[in-house]
Amino acid sequence: MKILVAVKRVIDYNVQIRVKEDNSGVVTDNVKMSTNPPDDNAIEEAVKIKEAGKATEVVAVSIGEEKAQETVRKALAVGADRGILVKTEGVVEPLSVSKLLQKIVEKEKPDLVFMGKQAIDDDCNQTGQMLSALLNWPQATFASKIEIKDGKLEVTREIDEGLETIEISFPAIVTCDLRLNEPRYASLPNIMKAKKKPIEQLNASDLGVDISPRVEQIKVEEPPKRKAGIKVSSVSELVQKLKNEAKVI
């Protein structure tokens, strides 16, 4: 069984986001970049399945600028066997990403495709579902548990009401929640080994997909600031303020 894992390079989750003065976007120059956090869970799960002897190959794919190679390399350092980088410029919308991934899937013929349930930059939460629609494959979104059972995949999904379990047949798409597993850190020897693993580089234009944006970003602004609050010195003062000033209890 082959597992394809899609990983995205995003601004690190600990970075305080700053909006550009001309409102054209957020500041990305000299900002720490990392793998989108739930994509780390996706890689971890694929590697665990391989370690359990249930998969033979894990392929990591990223779509983005040249530097997204670092994100692929990190996936290789935690256990992916080889990488693919589809080079693009500028914003690539989830619809375009899923069309590019569709081309990679047609070429690689994986049994499973894993990715994070949402990217923490655009917060779209679309790509996995779109890819499964394009391929007409089953989808298991927001997965917090995956079990391979009798040639099928049983997935526990985190939904607003609690948990839902579905059974899907191969090939399938799974989008991963942060609670799926605990991603490992790459060890130094594995980081060194990853440097020798192959990364195939493609240009988006070679794949014959129109990825021109359909959504125009008119402006990006700071969120409205909350007015500064106060510190209260005691619980009784807090309750009085809530009762008489804020009038919420």
Next chain:
Amino acid sequence: MSVLLIAEHNNKELRPFTLNAATAASHIDNDVHAVIIGHNCEEAAIALSKLEFVKKVIQVEAAYYENFVAENFAPVIVKLAGNYSHIISSANTFGKNLMPRIAAALDTSQISDITKVIAPDTFLRPIYAGNAFATVKSKDTKKCVTIRPTSFDACESTGGSASIEKAEASEEFSKTKFVKREEVKSDRPELGTARVVVSGGRGMQSGDNFKLITSLADKLNAAIGASRAAVDAGYISNDHQVGQTGKVVVPDLYIAVGISGAIQHLAGMKESKVIVAINKDGEAPIFSVADYGLEADLFEAVPQFLEELNKLNTIQK
């Protein structure tokens, strides 16, 4: 052209965010039609027909629609889509799971989680966990939009008198089977719509200590929330998580207990009208968004809070 709203329901009743999505749909166009897909969902379809803003209901029935599998729902909407300029649903786990499957089939670039309709093709949406807001304009002829329910008021559940039409089911998608749903039943207000939310974080130190949160929530008739750290640690189930990858809440009063306030948590609660933070670390980022901050050991402060509430003659419900 008209707007098609996808109703969320449990086959008996509408789920509450359908009412917020109806309001959002009405901001795009007055002619709002609503589709309800389910199994024996007659009652919910009638409730839908009575909603303010809804002009027509389309009901689609089949046994395999009982459990809301997106692979079964999407083809129904895609078939109806020809008559509509926009397709709308809530950006909760229902809509997030379903809408992109529809959008891809229609070759439309979806706009997720909007907080405002600026024009029928232009929307405001948070990005980077709400640390920035993007104004975006869709160039697609057909638009697939999910709305942030807490950013739109619920519409009236009476007053409408829409006709209910039946439409044909699509074929069953056989490669996905529903197995079970474990819903956490509670008499408390729903987290997404509660007037008051009391949330606990890693500072609670154990699931057992969450009893403090429960007693405070009981007293205030509040829903119970949690940070991701508390859910990850197993103190409480996932349906309580507030934040970028959990639920977004906008209560009148949000009380954060033992929550440090990572940006991912703030993303889910910082629009609350009044925020209270109780934390022993005076430098915790939660204080930067709190209207009232109390630097104290929660294990002393929460019991005192209960005592002080007991002294009050009345507490708003």
